Amino acid sequence: MYLVTAREMRELDRYTIEEIGLPGIVLMENAGRAVAEEIFLRFPKPKTATVLAGAGNNGGDGWVVARHLLDRGWKVHMWFIGSKEKMSADAGVFYQVCCRYAPVWHYSDGQKERLFRHLAEATVVVDALLGTGTRGGLRPPMDEVVRRLNQTPSPFVVSVDLPSGVDADTGAIENEAVRADLTVTFQYPKWGHYLRPGANVRGKLKVAEIGIFSGHEKTEREPRAQLNTPCLWQEYAQPRQEWAHKGTYGHLHVIGGAGGMLGAVVMAGEAAYRMGAGYVTLTVPESERLALAAKVTQQLIWSWPGQEVFDAGSADVWKEKRERFSAVAVGPGLGRFAGEEQWLGQLMEEVEVPLVLDADALNILAAHPSLFRRRKKGAVTILTPHPGEMARLIGSSTAEVEVQRHQVARQLALKTDMFVVLKGRYTVIAFPDGKQVLNPTGSPALAKAGSGDLLTGMIGSLLAQRIPAEKAVPMAVYLHGKAGEIAGPSSHGVMVDDLLRAIARVRSTTVPY
Numbered sequence: 486m487y488l489v490t491a492r493e494m495r496e497l498d499r500y501t502i503e504e505i506g507l508p509g510i511v512l513m514e515n516a517g518r519a520v521a522e523e524i525f526l527r528f529p530k531p532k533t534a535t536v537l538a539g540a541g542n543n544g545g546d547g548w549v550v551a552r553h554l555l556d557r558g559w560k561v562h563m564w565f566i567g568s569k570e571k572m573s574a575d576a577g578v579f580y581q582v583c584c585r586y587a588p589v590w591h592y593s594d595g596q597k598e599r600l601f602r603h604l605a606e607a608t609v610v611v612d613a614l615l616g617t618g619t620r621g622g623l624r625p626p627m628d629e630v631v632r633r634l635n636q637t638p639s640p641f642v643v644s645v646d647l648p649s650g651v652d653a654d655t656g657a658i659e660n661e662a663v664r665a666d667l668t669v670t671f672q673y674p675k676w677g678h679y680l681r682p683g684a685n686v687r688g689k690l691k692v693a694e695i696g697i698f699s700g701h702e703k704t705e706r707e708p709r710a711q712l713n714t715p716c717l718w719q720e721y722a723q724p725r726q727e728w729a730h731k732g733t734y735g736h737l738h739v740i741g742g743a744g745g746m747l748g749a750v751v752m753a754g755e756a757a758y759r760m761g762a763g764y765v766t767l768t769v770p771e772s773e774r775l776a777l778a779a780k781v782t783q784q785l786i787w788s789w790p791g792q793e794v795f796d797a798g799s800a801d802v803w804k805e806k807r808e809r810f811s812a813v814a815v816g817p818g819l820g821r822f823a824g825e826e827q828w829l830g831q832l833m834e835e836v837e838v839p840l841v842l843d844a845d846a847l848n849i850l851a852a853h854p855s856l857f858r859r860r861k862k863g864a865v866t867i868l869t870p871h872p873g874e875m876a877r878l879i880g881s882s883t884a885e886v887e888v889q890r891h892q893v894a895r896q897l898a899l900k901t902d903m904f905v906v907l908k909g910r911y912t913v914i915a916f917p918d919g920k921q922v923l924n925p926t927g928s929p930a931l932a933k934a935g936s937g938d939l940l941t942g943m944i945g946s947l948l949a950q951r952i953p954a955e956k957a958v959p960m961a962v963y964l965h966g967k968a969g970e971i972a973g974p975s976s977h978g979v980m981v982d983d984l985l986r987a988i989a990r991v992r993s994t995t996v997p998y
């Protein structure tokens with residue numbers, strides 16, 4: 486399923502109306518009808534509703550909703566909030582129809598108390614004030630109406646297309662935004678539905694088909710971003726049935742586990758096995774070797790000769806054994822060390838199989854940006870930063886990263902020709918060719934130490950199994966989020982072991998729907 490910007494949606498809208506010839510009011514009728522159907526699903530018996538409609542086409546959808554509610558015997562208080570002369574032509578058609586059904590109130594100062602009363606007595610309030618045409622913060626009197634609606638606890642609030650006040654592309658809220666219980670959007674979700682704070686106020690999201698031309702997949706109109714669903718990688722969702730030698734299932738090499746962060750490589754290794762890797766080798770500094778041997782049974786153990794931390798010479802060990810591995814993951818518990826730049830540079834140059842760089846491997850990259858050029862052209866590389874690591878990689882701040890997540894991820898992916906997995910609530914995956922996938926799965930249960938190590942192991946495992954990166958990365962991110970959802974709705978009481986068990990479950994049960 487595509488994820489679109491407001492501009493891309495307008496272009497698809499225009500193409501459908503002008504090139505394909507489907508009139509805009511047909512789309513509007515379908516949109517409003519879809520919202521009404523979602524209301525009837527939740528409230529099968531007629532109730533009281535208050536519909537708030539703006540002057541644009543979002544308001545037009547609202548008039549259609551009002552008419553369907555009236556047709557079903559609902560009591561509907563209809564409010565127009567805007568200036569008549571600015572009303573769009575399509576909205577005007579349905580506004581006129583509604584005026585023949587029942588009185589339509591026009592918000593003005595004198596009507597304030599009546600509107601507030603209508604908000605309080607409504608079972609359902611339909612927010613059709615603003616949609617993808619929102620520019621900046623809500624202007625009076627919309628800001629006051631929305632503030633009052635948000636202070637009215639009783640009604641079930643249904644937002645049309647977007648909660649009014651949320652920016653369709655960034656999820657930003659400049660001053661006020663409707664806090665919805667349900668948002669019904671049309672044809673494709675928008676970035677603003679999945680970027681905070683917009684993602685926090687949209688309630689449940691339903692995507693309704695309204696007749697937008699879908700043939701654009703084969704034209705340059707194809708939107709660049711997709712929502713991550715099993716349909717994107719379903720051919721790999723089923724574990725392979727053939728009974729083959731364990732070497733068939735790949736060999737992941739995880740490097741890290743320096744001073745006191747041994748658990749990081751163990752968790753990455755365990756997650757890799759649960760995702761189906763045939764072999765996992767963990768490489769840690771010599772000094773950690775015995776401690777590691779006491780902790781693991783099924784992972785092969787390697788260690789770099791050298792001191793407490795990785796020393797620059799240890800990458801030589803890599804040379805004679807590198808052909809064993811079908812993927813490498815560097816970073817879990819790696820730490821920082823003298824000679825890190827030369828060590829990582831040599832490894833990036835030597836590793837010809839897919840390479841995942843996480844945690845301190847990213848921090849070393851951030852400290853020595855010339856390392857980006859050490860990867861051979863076409864060598865598959867996956868960066869898995871959390872927002873703080875991303876900020877260091879691009880010389881920005883975490884706050885800056887958080888307000889333009891998909892842009893910064895895409896820019897870095899294009900600049901480095903690498904896959905960028907920007908973790909967080911709704912992880913963004915940027916491909917080296919500029920495509921993007923937004924991941925909708927996840928739960929607060931993932932917000933704990935070790936969760937990132939698990940993801941590194943999961944991505945590395947699927948790459949080691951020779952699944953192409955454009956499938957392996959979205960699949961691992963999706964399943965990692967699903968495992969978090971299974972482990973629990975909150976971080977209370979969830980340990981990494983619970984996540985590991987959940988990973989095993991989702992890997993063997995996730996089938997495309």
Ligand SMILES: NC(=O)C1=CN([C@@H]2O[C@H](COP(=O)(O)OP(=O)(O)OC[C@H]3O[C@@H](n4cnc5c(N)ncnc54)[C@H](O)[C@@H]3O)[C@@H](O)[C@H]2O)[C@H](O)CC1
Pocket residue numbers: 494497498512513516539540541542543544545546567571573614615616617618619620621622623624627645646647671672695697
């Ligand atoms: N293909 C589809 O997705 C369809 C979408 N539909 C609906 O159309 C809206 C987009 O309509 P548009 O007229 O472009 O914009 P809006 O209705 O969102 O708003 C424009 C309206 O609002 C005023 N305005 C803009 N910013 C502000 C502000 N900050 N404060 C106050 N007022 C503001 C502006 O002056 C205009 O008057 C989309 O969301 C869908 O709901 C179609 O109905 C069907 C096809």
Ligand SMILES: [K+]
Pocket residue numbers: 543612613614615616644645646647648649
């Ligand atoms: K709206």
